[in-house]
Every structure is written in structure tokens, then in C-alpha cells.
Amino acid sequence: MAVLNWKHHALIQSLLSRGPLKEKEFHSIFTGITGQNPGTHQEKFNDYLLKINRELSFVQLDLRACRDQYDGQVYYGVVNNVSDEQSKLGTRYSVPQIAFFKAIIEAIAQDVTAQGTISNIDALNIKLENQVLNSLGSQSQDGSLNVPAAFRNFTLSQKEKTLDQLVQDKWLCFTEDGNVGVGVRSILDLRSWFRNAEVPSCEVCNEAGLKAKLCPNEGCTVRIHQYCLKRRVCQRGVIVCPSCDTQWQYQPPKAEPIELEDEASGPTQSQPPSRSTQSQPPLRSRRKRQRLSQNDDAETAGCSSQAASQADSDMRRVTRSSARLR
């Protein structure tokens, strides 16, 4: 008895065939296929995804969403959950290319400043021999490393080509400032890798905080994504570190409606006098630790507006989003 019909199949096949899709695109596909907009028919959309995932779990695949860490946009993709012999086939990249990719991801993940990028030059200067070192651990057989010839002979132009290919396939991305960042596919697929590599997670969404804001308190390890900051803004309009209570500088995102001009007047936010005792902001209790739901603009605009009178509408908006997750 078939649980899924052609509509589900079309959604799955579109992701398999075209790779990770932006939320807008995926929604428009959904609308085209079912005639219903996920924005207004959230239940139906979630129901579809739930049904699809129940079936996909048979083959250890998952249809999930993630956020691009550079622009905060939501993407959907079909992701492999288990690394087994079959999945190792699923790549068109050669062994040195994969080692190159791994080295870049590691460099980005280990960045303590959480910039989430490395420069183009640094990427091209990566020495693949170090990858071999890492995988061998600290053992050195009679002092010489068994570096495969393919690794040693991986030329600069091969690195450039590989880099371009990886960006095209969305494993990596080129950021606005010309650096190399983590692509959407990596964010979808490598979640468990990031956890194993102990990349600190964002306090708000619990995903790897590759590109995130750090707590100004140097002793504190908290980091939060730029797009997650909005959720931590309390009634008084400030962000307070959940672990050390230090106040954070908060820059509202550029795409803000005009009535919030007083905030956007300059890059530095005016610092209201800090109070040692902070009452729990109402938004904190609504922090979503589950899979990301879509964050529509109305909610973000609501959260960053500072007036206390907005608090009610904040709560209303936030509860709407919690309804969405069910």
C-alpha cells in the first residue's frame, strides 16, 4: 500500500536532482504541486515532510532544513544519515580532492574567532600532506610519512578547479568578501561531523556555530549566530549572555523596516545602563531547540523592535511559530 503519491515523489526527486534548494524555491515547488502555499498551510506542509521522512528513513535518508550561516536563508535538502560502503560511492571527487575539501572544512571549523571563512589564498595554500598526518595520528613509521603521490602532486591549478567545483556543488561557498565559506550541502550533511569535531554550537539553535558572534567576555565560550541573535533580544532591547550575563552589542540586520531607524542609526548600539540582575526575557523560554522552522520576516521585525508595547505582539508571533512546529 503506497503511502506516498506522485506529489511526495516530485518533492523528493526535485531535491535529489537539483540539490539543496532555497526555501522560497522549495515552497514554490510545493505550491505548484499541491496548490497550497506552505506559508498559509503550514500543517499540510509539515505533514508532507513528515510522511516523506518516515519513508525515507527506510534507506537512512532525511529531508531536512538548515540555515546558510552567511545570509541566514533556509535551505531544504535530502541528506544521508549513515556513512557506509554505499554512500562512499556517492561522490565524483577523487581522494586528494576530498582531502582538500576536508582540510578546508577543518580550517574553517577550528577558527576560534568564528568567522566561518578562510581566505582564498589560505585555501589554495593548504598542504595535503598534513591531512595524511592527521589521519595517521601521531605515529610516524621510521620517520617518513607515507604520503600518496596524488597528494604530493596536487597542483595549484587542480586546487583551484576543485575549489570551483566544490562551490558549484554547494559544498563550499564564496562569501561576499571573496573568502571561502562552508556551503549549504556541508551544513546539511556534515552536522554530525561538526559535533564530533567539537565545534561550539550556537546557544540559540544548537547547530554548529561556524560563523557566529562570540560573547564579548573573553573568558566565555558562548556563541550565537547573527540570525539567531534576534531571538535573544529581551524586552528591554538588549542581549545578555546566557552563561556569563555580559551584555552583547546588538546590530539589527540591515533589512529592517524604517520605523526602527533609531536602532540602525549607527553601527554601535546605544548601551542602556546594564543591570546586574536581568529578569528572564520572555523570548528565552521560547527558544527552539528542535529542527529550524522558517523564520518569517514579521517575526524578526517584531523581535528587534524595542518598545515594550511590542512585547505582546512578540509573544503572539512567537506562539504562532510554536504552533507551526506541531
Next chain:
Amino acid sequence: MANSGEDFSQFEISKEEKDKLVAEVIRYILFKTHQNSGCAIKREELSQLVTKNYRHRSLPAFVINEAKDKLSTIFGYELRELQRSRPSSTNHARLSQQSGADAKSYVIISQLPAEVYRKYVEDVNTSHLTGFTFVVISIVHLAGGKIAEENLWHHLKRMGLHATDENHPVLGNVKQVVETLVQQRYLQKDKVIGPEGNTLFYELAERALDGPVCERIKQYISQIVKKDIATMDT
């Protein structure tokens, strides 16, 4: 299904083991298809996944059948079985001792209606390859289903595609793309031993001869040809 209980005891594996095998086969098919861009997967490769750990002789067939089922219900993909309809050439007779079963290979084909596929699923980044495939198949079709290699290139040259071109701005290594069409089973190669030496012929293969595909190609060709005739008349 009443049979499934007996099937398991027949194979002496549990449902979980069976499900695991089916999942492995499906995953193999999906990942391999991605890796080789849609080239056919040999039945032998799939059977091996089963026989690696289990000895029962008809288990591979059972597992592959169930994988076929699941691919259809979960993904909407048909696991199309392609059988080499004609032996590739006379001088390979010695080598074709493979049993009929092993010569089978598989591709996955979307079961979605063409409109839906075109609108939502098709990857526009590969449409240049689809277009090229259509052109080559049409040429071979118009040549009667079989064409000598140099004739094919003669026609492709008129579109600026050369056998020696390794850096075509859209297709890259053009010869390689034609080779891929052979691996994807749109074409098959035949070497014909003639009085003047060996000639390589390209013939339409299983995927190009598939019913619906064939029909659509004929339709498109007749559309194009009718247009030409009309302009010639004026």
C-alpha cells in the same frame, strides 16, 4: 501478503536483515547513479551486495525485486531493467558466455508525468547534455537506427562539434560525452569488419528504443522536419 512469511523462512533471514539488504541495494543504486551520471548498473553488482554475506541462491533476485518496489513507492523511480537486446558484435561471441540473467543492467527513471518532471525536477544545469543526447539519437534515428562513426561526426561538425574537441565551452570533451551516451545505454557500439578494415557503427540501444522515448523522438523529429519542408516550399 501471505507469502512474505514463507519467503523469510525460505531464505532463513529475519525481516530486519532482509530490510537491511533492500536498503543497501537501494542506496547503492542511488549513490552509484549519482557518481556515474546515470550509466547503467550491472545486475551483477547488485547481486554481489547480497551474496557477500548470504548464500541462498534466489535471495538476490528477491532482494532486487523488493528494492524495485521500494524505489517506486518511496521515490517514484522505476528501476528499469535493460537487457542487451542484440549481441554487440560478432567477434565478441566467445565472450558472451554470460548467462542471460547477468547481462541485465539497470537504470532509474522517474515515474513522474513529463510535465511535472520538466517543471520541478529537471536540473537546468544538465539540459545541455539532454539536448545533446536528443540530437545524437535523432541523427542515428534518421540514419535508420545505425550510423557509421564518421557519418555521425560529419553531422555533428555542422553544429560545431568536433571529435577532437576537448574543450568545448558547453560540452567539454565532446568525444567523451558521446562515450557517456554509450554507457548510459542510449547508443551501442558495433565494430563491423569490412573489406576495407574495421568500421565503428553506432546503433540505438535500449534506452533510445524504449517505447515512449521512441515515440516522442519521432514526434519531435517530424515537427522539425515539417518545418523545414514548409520553408523549402515557400
